[in-house]
Amino acid sequence: RAEVVINGSSSPAVVDRSNEGFKRNIQPASAKWRHNQTLSLRIRKQILKFLDAEKDISVLKGTLKPGDIIHYIFDRDSTMNVSQNLYELLPRTSPLKNKHFGTCAIVGNSGVLLNSGCGQEIDTHSFVIRCNLAPVQEYARDVGLKTDLVTMNPSVIQRAFEDLVNATWREKLLQRLHSLNGSILWIPAFMARGGKERVEWVNELILKHRVNVRTAYPSLRLLHAVRGYWLTNKVHIKRPTTGLLMYTLATRFCNQIYLYGFWPFPLDQNQNPVKYHYYDSKYGYTSQAGHTMPLEFKALKNLHEQGALKLTVGQCD
Ligand code: CTP
Numbered sequence: 001r002a003e004v005v006i007n008g009s010s011s012p013a014v015v016d017r018s019n020e021g022f023k024r025n026i027q028p029a030s031a032k033w034r035h036n037q038t039l040s041l042r043i044r045k046q047i048l049k050f051l052d053a054e055k056d057i058s059v060l061k062g063t064l065k066p067g068d069i070i071h072y073i074f075d076r077d078s079t080m081n082v083s084q085n086l087y088e089l090l091p092r093t094s095p096l097k098n099k100h101f102g103t104c105a106i107v108g109n110s111g112v113l114l115n116s117g118c119g120q121e122i123d124t125h126s127f128v129i130r131c132n133l134a135p136v137q138e139y140a141r142d143v144g145l146k147t148d149l150v151t152m153n154p155s156v157i158q159r160a161f162e163d164l165v166n167a168t169w170r171e172k173l174l175q176r177l178h179s180l181n182g183s184i185l186w187i188p189a190f191m192a193r194g195g196k197e198r199v200e201w202v203n204e205l206i207l208k209h210r211v212n213v214r215t216a217y218p219s220l221r222l223l224h225a226v227r228g229y230w231l232t233n234k235v236h237i238k239r240p241t242t243g244l245l246m247y248t249l250a251t252r253f254c255n256q257i258y259l260y261g262f263w264p265f266p267l268d269q270n271q272n273p274v275k276y277h278y279y280d281s282k283y284g285y286t287s288q289a290g291h292t293m294p295l296e297f298k299a300l301k302n303l304h305e306q307g308a309l310k311l312t313v314g315q316c317d
Pocket residue numbers: 107108109110111131132153240241242243244261262263264265275276277288293
């Protein structure tokens with residue numbers, strides 16, 4: 001029985017922030033790539049020993065009540081109270097209950113997507129996951145429009161919506177939320193204390209304007225469970241990125257997984273500059289503190305080579 005080699009070596013992976021080792025290996029939309037069903041199933045089974053996406057994708061209503069105290073995952077000494085609004089928005093049943101999809105796309109936010117022409121291909125997948133409320137309309141040719149699940153770190157409210165300082169920004173966020181049109185909005189509300197107000201603002205907006213989204217708030221154990229899984233595969237990740245969390249969850253309900261916009265490097269395979277986010281106005285490359293993205297990328301690339309997932313880092317056909 002073939003081993004699943006995720007790290008690519010028998011020793012803990014070393015963080016490599018350069019492009020070395022990646023630039024030659026992944027060809028645009030490689031025609032050679034073939035899905036390895038056996039391996040995908042084995043990975044699903046292994047991950048299920050640590051977490052179950054059906055359960056861990058969200059805390060459910062039955063498990064919390066207003067006023068309950070929660071310790072933040074990264075700031076164990078800080079607590080929050082479950083507000084009435086948060087309680088109202090907790091799902092009664094898992095938004096992924098009994099869900100199975102033939103193919104899923106996970107769209108990361110790297111600038112490598114620009115001029116990729118991947119929009120159409122992304123939109124053909126049965127389930128499309130996006131990260132951090134990234135804009136789609138203006139970039140549809142490269143990133144597509146279909147959105148079944150979108151994540152929203154509380155920090156997005158600050159970074160992309162000016163902390164809702166005035167009515168214009170509130171309206172912008174509201175429009176973006178309305179455009180989700182029934183998709184799952186996945187808000188990691190219990191990670192770090194800094195996001196408290198921002199989560200409350202969003203919850204309030206959704207309720208007040210009856211926004212048609214299905215809110216989900218990841219379980220308190222998800223992050224540790226994801227870290228645990230990768231650790232046992234010798235991938236030592238301190239703080240998994242949203243992209244990696246999504247891949248790990250998706251193994252549960254997606255038969256084939258296609259990744260786009262995962263490229264945490266300042267140069268592309270042809271040595272051209274790449275924006276950190278496809279929607280950034282400037283080129284400045286600022287990797288997120290606390291993440292080890294190149295290490296994650298190496299692990300994902302190994303899985304790509306074994307056919308467990310498909311990474312697209314160039315143009316789509
Ligand atoms: N990503 C990537 N290369 C980049 C930018 C992003 O591979 N240059 C992937 C990462 O997996 C990241 C996901 O796309 O989690 C979404 O990007 P972003 O919104 O920038 O996430 P971050 O804010 O950087 O990090 P976080 O995971 O904390 O949300």
